[in-house]
Amino acid sequence: MDQQELKTKIIGLLEKNAVGTLSSxxxxxxxxxxxxxxxxxxxxxxxxxxxTHKADEIDNNPYVHILLxxxxxxxxxxxxxxxxxxxxxxxxxxxEKLWNEHLKPWFKGKDDPDYIVLEIxxxxxxLMNYKDNSPQTLEL
Numbered sequence: 001m002d003q004q005e006l007k008t009k010i011i012g013l014l015e016k017n018a019v020g021t022l023s024s025x026x027x028x029x030x031x032x033x034x035x036x037x038x039x040x041x042x043x044x045x046x047x048x049x050x051x052t053h054k055a056d057e058i059d060n061n062p063y064v065h066i067l068l069x070x071x072x073x074x075x076x077x078x079x080x081x082x083x084x085x086x087x088x089x090x091x092x093x094x095x096e097k098l099w100n101e102h103l104k105p106w107f108k109g110k111d112d113p114d115y116i117v118l119e120i121x122x123x124x125x126x127l128m129n130y131k132d133n134s135p136q137t138l139e140l
Contacts, residue, residue, distance in 0.1 A: 096110055
């Protein structure tokens with residue numbers, strides 16, 4: 001599979017799988033939690049509160065690992081392993097774009113000062129369990 005075809009397959013999985021795990025580093029150890037992800041091409045975004053452990057962890061060490069996929073029984077489902085660097089964004093346009101009704105339990109609205117967005121720029125994305133061509137790695 002060439003790099004363009006691989007990128008297309010990866011974007012397809014990103015668009016079909018909104019929930020995954022985000023791992024950051026806490027006290028020198030991995031710390032994982034489920035998050036909802038949005039994407040623009042290969043860049044990922046996830047809303048969060050500025051008063052969370054993950055915001056503090058990313059301030060201290062911006063490198064993260066994300067797993068997305070496994071919609072069915074987990075046998076043979078394609079999934080992504082993503083390594084990247086996270087940046088905390090407080091951009092009003094970005095927050096407006098990502099705002100949806102599912103965020104209401106955590107925020108007063110899109111202008112809530114606690115509402116921030118993590119932007120993750122991948123350095124490597126590995127496509128796993130994709131037919132006989134697994135794994136395939138896209139280096140960025």
